[in-house]
Amino acid sequence: MSPPRSTVRKRAVSEPVASETAIEIEQLVAxxxxxxxxxxxxxxxxxxxxxxxxxVAARxxxxxxxxxxxPAKRLADALGIGALGNEATRIPTSAFTAVGVRPKGELHAAMLDMSESWDALVRRHAPDAGTAKQILANPLYQNISRRFSQGQDYIAMERLYELHEDGDYDLLVVDTPPSRNALDLLDAPARMQEFFSSRLLHWLTIPYRSRLVNAASRPFYSVADRVLGSQLLQDLADFFILLQTMRDGFVARADAVDRLLRDVRTTFLLVTTLEAVPGREASEMKAALASRKLHLGLLVCxxxxxxxxTDPAAARAADVVAEDAAALSEKLAPALAAKGGSAGSDEEMTPVVVERVLEEVAQSFSNFRQVATREAELLRELSASHDVTAIVxxxxxxxxxxxxxxxxxxxxxGETPTEPGRAKR
Ligand SMILES: Nc1ncnc2c1ncn2[C@@H]1O[C@H](COP(=O)(O)OP(=O)(O)O)[C@@H](O)[C@H]1O
Ligand SMILES: [Mg+2]
Known part of the structure; x- marks a missing residue:
């Protein structure tokens, strides 16, 4: 089901916009x-x-x-979320006007509450209220559902699906869990289906379904029994049996979640820094999105x-400072001392002291320049064959x-604020 699109967000053509990136982003989110x-x-x-x-809400x-x-705690507090579970809250218009912005729309925020979302899923897919109650009360369920890290990816996508189905919003922007591997997210629905269809689940429920455990697995169970205790084994078996009752619902739902990720109404926002490791991971993520035919609408570096x-003139200046530090410091030292040095004390700005500072400054500029140059290369690589790239x-x-x-x-x-006292570049 598709929610009715608000016409408010359709920008009038005559409206002024700041940059090409702005137009592209606004067209994208519309x-x-x-x-x-x-x-x-x-x-x-x-x-x-x-x-x-x-x-988007503002403009x-x-x-x-x-x-x-x-969200980091202070950000959650600023958005008024954190203690709310899955419930969404609206950021009041007054919060925008307080910072000089008259928002065109509404901003709502919610936080993903893992346990609440899992419980809701169980209630939805359990065959009846009694089974749901048993699953929710199972100590293993409580432990696993809250710690199962791959499950987090799935839950985020599942919650997104539900919000989209409800159709209360014109635009949903969903953050994703800090996965060890960013690609896990894309495969989360398929993994969930796989898990429910796998032999693992079947195998884990054997001791419950048949007390006549076959000869091959008997040693495992007897060792497991001694190590883990039979109550735990029983809980495990109960848990997986109960899980199986939800299999069809989970599989169908995961399929629908997967379809939403591929839907033309969905786009991905790839965020990365331009450091080597995240940069490489982002580049893999970009390829993975493309190979799965998922739409990458915006890249934010x-x-x-x-x-x-990376300005060549600045680089040359830094080189001159490094090369002529001794001569420069002879000239600079008296001027600096006149500004605040205490002659004859430990704080005296002698040419030797100034030379050390100049060398350090030139060196650190050159280090930063190297990093910035690598960043620029990575940016070129990442933004190649890609329309909308934003740099923050x-x-x-x-x-x-x-x-x-x-x-x-x-x-x-794409706006560059002019800093007071600095010329616009
Ligand atoms: N452009 C930026 N400049 C400085 N700090 C930033 C910038 N973007 C994010 N941060 C800070 O970096 C930290 C991690 O950000 P967060 O959004 O929580 O990252 P992630 O969700 O990818 O783990 C936060 O403290 C955030 O305020
Ligand atoms: Mg995060």
Missing amino acids: AKEVVVACGPGGVGKTTTAAALAAT VGGRVLVLTVD NKVLPTSL PYQAGHITDLAGLLQMGARIW
Whole structure:
């Protein structure tokens, strides 16, 4: 089922926009109903998902929901989520106006509550209320459902599916769990189906279904019995038997979740930094999306070093400073001392001291320049054959409130703020 599209979000053609990226992003979100943020761990996925949602709500309009998985505590507090379980909450218009923004639409936020989502799934798929109750009370279920890390990926996608079915929002931006492997997410629905159809589940339920355990597995069970205790084995068997009662429902649902990921109304947002390891992982993720024919609508390179570091003139200046540090420090030392040095004390800015500083500065500039050059290469590689790439620089201090999210959004939209006292590049 497709929710009615709000016309609010359709941008009037005459409306001014800041940049080409802005037009492309706004066209993208107007055409899509679901944005799945994915990427390596720790690169700013959660923050980017929230920034995108907040900026769409502010500039494009409609009812926008960001479903976060693991927001940093201060971000969760800023969005008013955290203690709410799966329930969505609306960020009041007053929070936008307080930072000078009159939002065109509504921003809602929710946090993915793993245990609540698992319990809801069990209630949906169990054949009857009694079985559901038994599963929910099974101590193994309680343990496994809360720790099973691959399950997190599935639950995030499952919750997304449910929200999409409900049709309450024009745009859903979903953050994803910090998987060990970003690709796990794409395969989560298939894995869930596989698990329910696998021999593993069948095998695990053998001791329950037949007390006549075959000769081959008997030693295993007798060892397991001694090591784990028979109560645990019984709980295990009960658990897997109960799980099997939900098999058909789970398989059908996982299939529907998978279809939503492939739907034309769904797009992926790949977030990465331009560091070597996440960069490589993002590049694999990009290939994986393409090979699965999943739509990659937007690439956000986050925490990127300023391009001014790769300016050749600046590089030449740093080289001169390094080469002529001794001569320069002879000239600089008196000027610096006049500004604040205490002659004759430990703090005296002698040419030797100044020379050391100049060398250090030149060296660190050159280190940063090297990193920025590698980043630029990786950016070229990642953004090749790709339409919409946004670059977000490293921002001092963590992004923990709506103002920070909207600032990040402006960068995603391709705007470069002019810093006071600095010429626009
Ligand atoms: N552009 C940025 N500049 C500086 N800090 C950032 C930036 N983007 C994100 N962060 C910070 O990095 C940390 C990790 O971000 P988060 O969104 O939780 O990452 P992930 O969800 O990928 O694990 C947070 O403290 C966040 O505030
Ligand atoms: Mg996160």
